[in-house]
Amino acid sequence: MSLRVVVPPHPLIGHSLTLLRDLQTPPAQFATAMAELGRWLTYEALRDWIPHQRVSVQTPLASTEGTLVDGTVDLLAVPILRAGLGLWQGGQTVVPQATVAHMGLRRDEQSAVASVYLDCLPTTIGERVGVLVFDPMLATGGSLLQVLERLQAKGVQVDRLRVITALAAQAGLKHVGERFPQLTIYTACIDPDLDSQYRIVPGLGDAGDRLYGTAPQPQS
Ligand code: PRP
Ligand code: URA
Numbered sequence: 414m415s416l417r418v419v420v421p422p423h424p425l426i427g428h429s430l431t432l433l434r435d436l437q438t439p440p441a442q443f444a445t446a447m448a449e450l451g452r453w454l455t456y457e458a459l460r461d462w463i464p465h466q467r468v469s470v471q472t473p474l475a476s477t478e479g480t481l482v483d484g485t486v487d488l489l490a491v492p493i494l495r496a497g498l499g500l501w502q503g504g505q506t507v508v509p510q511a512t513v514a515h516m517g518l519r520r521d522e523q524s525a526v527a528s529v530y531l532d533c534l535p536t537t538i539g540e541r542v543g544v545l546v547f548d549p550m551l552a553t554g555g556s557l558l559q560v561l562e563r564l565q566a567k568g569v570q571v572d573r574l575r576v577i578t579a580l581a582a583q584a585g586l587k588h589v590g591e592r593f594p595q596l597t598i599y600t601a602c603i604d605p606d607l608d609s610q611y612r613i614v615p616g617l618g619d620a621g622d623r624l625y626g627t628a629p630q631p632q633s
Contacts, residue, residue, distance in 0.1 A: 415590060416590030416595075429446040430450065454599045459508070468480070487512065489542050527559060546575070574597075
């Protein structure tokens with residue numbers, strides 16, 4: 414089994430990604446485009462994953478067959494701060510019923526090694542809970558791996574997991590796939606390269622800084 418990476422071929426996804434990539438896009442429009450991507454990718458991720466059942470339904474004119482989502486299955490959304498909040502803003506419009514557990518990670522600018530500064534994962538995660546991880550950018554994959562390992566330590570199997578990421582680098586996907594070969598990831602695009610500072614190329618720059626209009630953060 415190898416990592417399943419889904420890049421939904423949809424013009425609205427391409428449109429939002431192109432706005433994110435554009436150097437000229439101001440933070441407010443960047444935030445809107447990031448939320449739109451979160452919305453469409455979440456919608457796609459639920460397609461073959463959210464539990465549902467066939468039911469019969471009586472219309473005013475006749476009875477027919479329909480589909481209902483199984484409301485007894487809980488969802489846990491895990492946005493990775495900061496920029497994952499932008500993706501989750503759109504995801505939330507699709508799955509407003511999800512409980513949210515924030516994870517805060519920050520990459521060291523030289524080594525690109527991420528450290529955890531906030532972990533709001535619940536102490537226990539029920540064995541039927543579906544988990545959606547919102548990692549804005551998958552560059553080296555190091556941030557995502559740390560979150561997945563914490564989820565795995567709480568008993569979450571990969572079949573109960575979906576990862577939503579705006580943009581993924583080939584090298585990062587390889588890295589994640591070696592550790593979690595059965596994982597499924599939804600992304601708007603797979604980019605070919607990482608530069609010497611482990612930024613995705615062509616990429617879109619620093620997602621967090623562009624989302625919030627902040628200057629690059631000094632390292633402590
Ligand atoms: C960015 C981005 C991802 C991570 C990806 O976070 O938001 O979470 O890097 O890189 P990786 O795959 O190499 O780990 P960053 O540390 O810049 O934090 P921010 O969102 O607060 O800007
Ligand atoms: N994080 C970002 O925000 N951008 C990159 O290119 C890599 C990691």
